[in-house]
Amino acid sequence: MMGSCPSVKNILVLDSEGKRVAVKYYSDEWPSVSSKLAFEKSVFVKTQKTSARTEAEVVMFDGYIIVYKFIQDLHFFVTGGDEENELILASVLQGFSDAVGLLLRNNVDKRTALENLDLIFLCLDEVVDGGIVLETDANLIAEKVSGHGLEGAGSFTEQTISQALATAREHFARSLLK
């Protein structure tokens, strides 16, 4: 039976103006790029006025259920069909957004995301595979992604020294730019 396996239709990361940062579609319902853009626009417009900072919010339109969350200036959306269990979608959203937070070292804003777009896409890949939920634990996702990108550099959580160096470098660069 088609709907037996919980499936995700798409995951979107939009910026504060509704433009794409990273998106991945797992279903054929938006065949052309223009239809995808139209969908993203309508989703953004509908959720603009609400505030989904502390808790994930949910909205339903057009036969889709969309669970979303705003972190700083990025908007995360997870879409499913209207027969889907909303809590499954919420757990996918949670896993994905927390993993992104871990990977970007808690600087979840548009600039950092664009600089680390490859990490974000790897993250998207590790969360949902072709619509089927692959993993919802943020730590595991982040581990898988970093194990991927940094060859043989060991698990992410062990990189404390390099992490500290990187953070220091960033602070330094920022203070220079000011």
Next chain:
Amino acid sequence: MVYLIIKELSPSSDEVFIVTSSLMKDMNSKTDMYRANAIRVLCRIIDGNLLTQIERYLKQAIVDKNPVVSSAALVSGIHLLQANPEIVKRWSNEVQEAVQSRAALVQFHGLALLHQTRQNDRLAVSKLVSSLTRGSVRSPLAQCLLIRYTSQVIRESSTNTQNGDRPFFDYLESCLRHKAEMVILEAARKITEMDVTSRELAPAITVLQLFLSSSKPVLRFAAVRTLNKVAITRPLAVTNCNVDLETLMSDQNRSIATLAITTLLKTGNESSVDRLMKQITSFMSDIADEFKIVVVEAIRSLCLKFPLKYRSMMIFLSNSLREEGGFEYKKAIVDAIVTLISAIPDAKEIGLLHLCEFIEDCEFTYLSSQILHFLGNEGPRTSDPSRYIRYIYNRVILENSTVRASAVSTLAKFGALVEGLKPRIFVLLRRCLFDTDDEVRDRATLYLQTLNGEVAVGNTEKDVNEFLFGSFDVPLANLEASLRTYEPSEEPFDISLVSREAKSQPLQDKKAPGKKPPAGVPPPAPVSAVDAYQKMLSSIAEFSGFGRLFKSSEPVELTEAETEYAVNVVKHIYESHVVLQYNCTNTIPEQLLQDVTVYVDATDAEEFSEVCLKSLKTLAYDSPGQIFVAFEKPGRVPATCKFSNVLKFTVKEVDTSSGEVDDDGVEDEYQIEDLEIVSADYMLRVAVSNFRNAWENMDPESERVDEYGLGVRESLAEAVSAVTSILGMQPCEGTEVVPSNARSHVCLLSGVFIGDVKVLVRLSFGLSGPKEVAMKLAVRSDDPEVSDKIHEIVASG
């Protein structure tokens, strides 16, 4: 990262092999991450042949210790199932092991894959479910899957045994107390969707009620949505939650608030309705248009449930009309008011007045015309029709041309149906003769002259009204097609030739893009086919004396697919003749058939006598030809019989390369299937737009009522469709759709019987006892004999 790129690019099969060898090496590498990703990429890009090569590795991967690798392999298996099901099914042993594994998500993926492979085998699924419900399931996701499969098993097993034992129901109930919220939600949802007693439903509802007051919007939303669905079928069960729902009306999330309101509207009882109305009025200003439409629909159904409360609802609806709003919103309100007026006679005066006030400054032409038309139908029947004349005449002066034209028609209706107003209406209509628009002047002239009696139309006044205002029983699409093919000539356009067959519009679901392909425009082919048959048959000299073609059936296949000669037959029914048109196709290139005839054995059919036979001279490869056989039968009698058919011909060999035909041929016969002429062939499917009106207009003397037991049937829907097809009539107003879980259903059918006799049938079905279907049939027609015949057809069918 490279893996991602390969997946995105999805190279074609030629280039693929470059990548596959390195990927296959990666599959056996030491680093587990590479193995997992390599597996996923490979499975995305390869086809069946390559799959068998790497199958061994995949099987190993499924039972690998590292959960990432086995998850990857299992998920790829799920995707591959679409394309190569047999290969994936061979892995069932490994997948079984995976299901028992300790890692949570591996179990989830394994369960999903196993279920997909065994979907069609109900026994296997129930075995799977039973083993897992006893065992332990680790991840919440796997639990949810299991719940879904369990409910599927329960649903399927209960269709067989009436008082089905619910083997897994206790498992579902225990899930209501699980730790993870998604499991509780899934279990509650599935319980509410099933057919359960109120006692079993109660714990699920309590759980949902708890969710209503949670802090997380997602939970509240899910709970309200489920309760909304329950409220449609079982409003009483949800009444306990009313208090929580009322607090939710002021929720920040507008979707939740709207759902809460609509649920309350469904479960409200008469006393709470007034209170609800007050709260809703304050609420409506906050929400967006599409939510408002949902609320209006809910109010409409509520009003139909509690007709006595129409006053407050009317006031509410008319106030909403006055406020700002888009076209869809106003249209929904107008539809609601119209429905209320038609359903509740007391509300008519108030409703009509509200509508009149609305059209005074309505900016949508479509709505104004619709309301004016409706006014024309209902206004003359009220106690004081002259009240509305002022509103209507103002439209004639003030609005644009479309609205003016509708207003003129409406005025004329008033004049025609209400004697006292006639002179005054004439004065008004005469003023319209000076309008700037053609349509308005035309209509005014038409009405003035016909109503005045200056132009004779029929004999009585009733005829005049029928002519002017009667409903148009020819579907517009057919009329348009016929007009297009009509060439101006001496003969005037004959409207009776236009086929009255209406193609039923498949219902377009809102979920169309995802679930089913949208049902587009009904194909114009059947219309032109009927006209084409008419032309073709009348061109054949022998058949031109048969009169007008009553009905042509759909082509019935008389041979199986892929036989040497494909034959299908179309039955043309005339008043006292039946013409069978055999369409034959020769699918053998090496043969040329000559002198092809059909020998029809009509020994079983006493009433039919063969009149003439038109054979086919030659039938070449792949060019279809027609053979006609005409029978005479007693006029107007729906004779039924069976014909056996044999195709007779002379076959000549053809040299395919040169196209030369052999000179001598061999005579041969080819047996094709029997053909039945049934009573449904004598019935034209004609839809009626307003069944109730048509029913009233028919002569009650011709009504015949009888009851039948239909025996054991699969489902109510099956019984409905069986009777509809035996009678061959057209279901009206969507009554052929039987809601699931319905224990009774009323189906309205209409058609035209041979001899141009209109027939209307009202069927009431009921489920008595387990699966026994009883049916009450009420027939009205223009001819009492035909009503009797209908009963005969059903009794013998």
